[in-house]
Amino acid sequence: MSVLDFCTEFPWLIPSLNSKPPRYFHGLVGIAIEQECSTVLEYMRKFQAVCTSAHSKQDSFREIPLPPASFFKSILSQLEDIGWPKVFEIPSDFAYITLQESDVKGRLHKIKIGIPPGYPEEEPTVDVDLPREFQFSWNSVGGLPLIFAAFKDQLSSVQQFWDVLDDLDETAVVLDPQHPERRHKTRRIFLSNHVNVQLTVSVEHPCNLPQFHFFGPSSLTTPLNNCLTEKYQDWDPEQSIVNNIERILGVEVVKRSAQSGGGNEEWGAECAVCYSLLLDGCHPDLTCDHCSQSFHLNCLYEWLHGLPNSRQSMKFIFGDCPYCSRLISCKVPA
Template structure:
């Protein structure tokens, strides 16, 4: 019965013509889709004890890669049939893994050749950084004003059929119509076209940064479209510059006590048609609002923000994480972060809360002040 079971499972193995239990088998064992010639010596058949297996060099190399597993299996099996079934399974799995590695290696080789040929077209002079495995590439371009711009490219294993991930420091993000034949060059072409279209936008913001004291963002990048600047004592304005029409009137949000910001809002509403796109944002604001914009920091203006009381009167800082002081006392005009003022009022015994608004004494002048409960 043991012989017939083994021959049923491994029909390409033959036993010598003899009486009694066979002491050897010869023939073929299928590993994956390939039949390998083998010779088995089975002195104690059907028991596994004393089994030796001889084969060709190709199957021997497969056996070598999974020798540890086969040694463990040999310890747990008691019969030749049981061992050969597990032997066939382990060697087949190892062969598939080797084939997968080989296929992946070929794929990566093709992928790398395509990437290198595309980089040749783009130009190695544009490459500022590249990872050892070629999965991350930094490219640089300079616009007509000499400004440096960086493009981060992340290459996946499916390149060039799979488009890479790109990140550009520009306000609207980079829009690319991927072409696997052109590869990186189609990304660089789209990038350069968008850089050209944004020249006026960056000219306007560069002019603003050079002229005025910018409160926020502290370190603006090319993607930022907003600037918060000081107009006069205790008043600031958040400007959002249009990407498509940077010289037009920006969106303006005044921050400060209502008795100071209300007249400015009224003036802007009344005179917005007087905005002249041929003048700078600063010149337009000063002409329409009748205020002097605080000019940029210099050696003589260190601490200008303190002089203009821009810092929070509770924490004495301008920035609280990403927040700026955006609440002002109507009596003393001191500015506060909402979070700081709320925590201050919560610690006062005479403060009271109604719905989502808390009332109490101003930390600076002790007059009545209120703020919404932070979400």
């Protein structure tokens, strides 16, 4: 089929022969790139040349069965309804389609839609970075625009949640997760007294009091837990999480501007045995009550197990702290 025959057969696919090649052309053939072809006509001529070359060497190619033309026409027609600027990626086999949308704060969000062979009768799969389960009612008539509309609706419903966590990420030193995703509802941050706290923020009510879990020596975490129990009603939804913590607990949150390249060890987050923050994906969750140093469970157990004067009772092992030599204990790993 010549270029002009193709344009005559599929006029809905070609916006203008003199226009710039649409992004979906690159996804369909994966050959020409925008820098090489300034117009659709140039693009189609290059495409024809490559196909002709491939046909002449067909013995070296394995035939790959393709879905019927109606499959592609249906998808492209639905993408036209959504708008091509919303299309981020389409592989050559149409195995999935990635769409993008910006929220009211300009944050870019993507949704990856897996296209099954039986589309549109067969329901597609969806992968999206949201803090709650993505829900939509599928029907073959609504198709991709239906999924994208549900995606936009759910984006708008969690704007305040992301605003709260973005403010926390920009203000505090976040220990975990190291690279927060939009689906993450927890943040583990440093306090200035060598205690760190894990906060779980509600998706439905992000400005309300989050769940607290303190990590550190009991001599420091117990007073903080008691203070939170006594003053939790003073939590002000109009203030940020950082301001509320400092006002209610009476302890400063370590700010990002205060980290000054000192690293996590400056705040007692690194394991005092292996000098690492992560070990098999786990953070140091044990702390010495005397020196406030942190340890991974496995690291502390291996240290204590190797001491000649350590002793084990039931599921616990006791011995000298590797940092201050005072008595410390931990559970025996399962």
